[in-house]
Amino acid sequence: xxxxxxxxxxxxxxxASSLELLTKARTWGDVEVFSVGAGSDDTFAALGAHGxxxxxxxxxxxQLAAPVAAAAMAELIGTAAPDIVIFGxxxxxxxxxxxxxxxxxxxxxxxxxxxxxxxxQVTVTNEILGGTTRVVTAATxxxxxxxxxxxxxxAEPTAGGTxxxxxxxxxxxxxxxxxxxxxxxxxxxxxxDLEAAAIVISGGRGMGGGEEKWEPxxxxxxxxxxxxxxxxxxxxxxxxxYSLQVGQTGKTVKPDVYIACGISGAMQHxxxxxxxxxIIAINKDADAPIFSxxxxxxxxxxxxxxxxxxxxxxxx
Amino acid sequence: MRIAVCVKQIPDPAAPYDLxxxxxxxxxxxDQVLDDTDRYGVEVALQLAEEVGEEATVTLVSMSxxxxxxxxxxxxxxxxxxxxxxxxxxxxxxxxxxxxRALAAAIKEDGFDLVIAGTESTDGYAGVMxxxxxxxxDVPSLSFARKVEKDDTKLRIERQTQAGYNVVEAPLPxxxxxxxxxxxxxxxxxxxxMQAKKKxxxxxxxxxxxxxPVTQQVIQSVEPIAARQAGEIVEDEGEGxxxxxxxxxxxxxI
Numbered sequence: 001x002x003x004x005x006x007x008x009x010x011x012x013x014x015x016a017s018s019l020e021l022l023t024k025a026r027t028w029g030d031v032e033v034f035s036v037g038a039g040s041d042d043t044f045a046a047l048g049a050h051g052x053x054x055x056x057x058x059x060x061x062x063q064l065a066a067p068v069a070a071a072a073m074a075e076l077i078g079t080a081a082p083d084i085v086i087f088g089x090x091x092x093x094x095x096x097x098x099x100x101x102x103x104x105x106x107x108x109x110x111x112x113x114x115x116x117x118x119x120x121q122v123t124v125t126n127e128i129l130g131g132t133t134r135v136v137t138a139a140t141x142x143x144x145x146x147x148x149x150x151x152x153x154x155a156e157p158t159a160g161g162t163x164x165x166x167x168x169x170x171x172x173x174x175x176x177x178x179x180x181x182x183x184x185x186x187x188x189x190x191x192x193d194l195e196a197a198a199i200v201i202s203g204g205r206g207m208g209g210g211e212e213k214w215e216p217x218x219x220x221x222x223x224x225x226x227x228x229x230x231x232x233x234x235x236x237x238x239x240x241x242y243s244l245q246v247g248q249t250g251k252t253v254k255p256d257v258y259i260a261c262g263i264s265g266a267m268q269h270x271x272x273x274x275x276x277x278x279i280i281a282i283n284k285d286a287d288a289p290i291f292s293x294x295x296x297x298x299x300x301x302x303x304x305x306x307x308x309x310x311x312x313x314x315x316x
Numbered sequence: 317m318r319i320a321v322c323v324k325q326i327p328d329p330a331a332p333y334d335l336x337x338x339x340x341x342x343x344x345x346x347d348q349v350l351d352d353t354d355r356y357g358v359e360v361a362l363q364l365a366e367e368v369g370e371e372a373t374v375t376l377v378s379m380s381x382x383x384x385x386x387x388x389x390x391x392x393x394x395x396x397x398x399x400x401x402x403x404x405x406x407x408x409x410x411x412x413x414x415x416x417r418a419l420a421a422a423i424k425e426d427g428f429d430l431v432i433a434g435t436e437s438t439d440g441y442a443g444v445m446x447x448x449x450x451x452x453x454d455v456p457s458l459s460f461a462r463k464v465e466k467d468d469t470k471l472r473i474e475r476q477t478q479a480g481y482n483v484v485e486a487p488l489p490x491x492x493x494x495x496x497x498x499x500x501x502x503x504x505x506x507x508x509x510m511q512a513k514k515k516x517x518x519x520x521x522x523x524x525x526x527x528x529p530v531t532q533q534v535i536q537s538v539e540p541i542a543a544r545q546a547g548e549i550v551e552d553e554g555e556g557x558x559x560x561x562x563x564x565x566x567x568x569x570i
Contacts, residue, residue, distance in 0.1 A: 095457065242477075
């Protein structure tokens with residue numbers, strides 16, 4: 001059984017999901033990586049250390065990666081014949097998975113939290129409806145294309161050898177490949193790493209707009225030594241950088257304490273934080289779904305409860 | 317410029333979702349609402365059409381049990397010109413690839429310069445359909461746009477990335493997916509709501525479009541995940557913060 005794992009190289013390092021997926025997939029057979037990016041030795045070494053036996057490397061340069069990556073992968077899959085192709089849930093990953101799926105006529109199994117290569121049939125477990133229902137699906141297509149939830153599997157290095165690196169030439173796909181990346185911008189975020197933090201303070205639309213109204217979230221995080229998170233509505237509105245998003249399309253966090261401030265608890269958010277050890281929520285709407293997963297819920301105005309809490313903590 | 321906007325009618329997210337036990341598909345009531353994330357795509361389409369002028373058209377394309385068309389009328393009331401709906405019993409429970417094939421067939425038949433979609437639906441959130449559609453239409457895609465600009469023949473966007481954003485440009489025809497930060501969607505006014513009732517809605521079947529649904533995945537089991545027990549809920553009357561302090565002490569955070 002051969003598995004392919006997709007990797008997007010960012011700033012000379014492999015995507016976190018690629019190392020997690022390698023760790024999982026090496027338990028059932030040979031794993032090869034299709035890596036998109038500049039192609040650094042550090043990236044290849046890290047992929048090898050996590051169990052990649054072979055790396056197909058494509059440098060899309062200034063072309064938007066997804067269309068050319070999907071075309072190159074489809075071509076190689078014809079001969080390399082992997083049984084399973086696995087992706088993380090990042091934006092480029094989702095774009096490539098979708099295009100590859102259409103090229104190969106093979107559906108995508110999304111939001112996977114478990115993959116079982118099985119005997120003759122691959123099965124994938126995912127959680128739907130905001131993580132309230134678990135579904136096991138058997139795939140009959142070949143290869144099976146899977147997009148996994150972040151942190152579904154922990155990454156651990158192994159005593160791997162040096163992987164063979166195969167340079168893949170950029171396919172000419174005409175008009176479909178005509179999207180060009182003109183500029184790249186990095187938005188720095190401050191404070192502890194959201195995914196690793198033991199305490200996360202997240203804010204939602206209920207905080208209201210503007211820097212001043214968001215401030216209690218940052219202040220509380222500083223006082224408790226926690227990381228700041230946010231809902232999709234908040235990052236889309238541009239109040240905080242996208243990298244702070246917790247939820248379906250953002251990060252998955254499992255801290256000891258998660259404090260949800262002005263968050264109603266849409267399915268898309270709950271998926272990313274429901275496995276936190278303790279959840280505390282402050283929201284003015286008593287019927288908000290966030291309260292159904294909270295260990296402690298305060299029904300009230302965030303702009304009254306939070307300043308009082310901050311003063312109490314500062315006084316200690 | 318012919319703009320096709322992919323929209324989806326979904327069960328009201330404010331109400332709990334159910335699976336139909338016979339099929340394991342999401343139970344879909346007759347009255348479905350417009351997926352909130354689709355309002356952004358509709359708004360971008362309307363703004364681009366206004367910029368281009370009279371020769372621009374905005375067509376909604378949707379694959380769903382049509383029901384009362386409540387959700388589609390919401391988008392027509394915002395200002396879209398017409399809608400093409402693919403409704404066929406054979407498409408119940410269709411996966412994203414089948415959906416993309418049906419939408420691609422309808423959009424190709426209709427003709428397009430630009431296709432706009434959200435980044436994922438609120439009910440299914442697989443998040444891969446727009447790119448499957450772009451591939452089937454053989455066009456470049458500008459995905460995860462948080463800002464969109466158009467010049468004569470090209471679209472330029474700010475594309476969300478894990479680390480920040482990239483500026484990406486592509487010539488038309490193309491497919492664009494938008495986040496909910498891209499524009500502020502308009503609310504339909506009374507005139508729009510009245511006009512929406514008379515706007516043309518064309519119904520299509522698989523046979524009309526030459527699409528054959530294929531099933532390549534089989535649900536083996538569906539089971540509820542043990543729900544978290546809701547804990548203590550306290551109404552704040554000025555002392556609510558003390559409960560949080562107590563909890564943090566109990567957890568030895570402070």
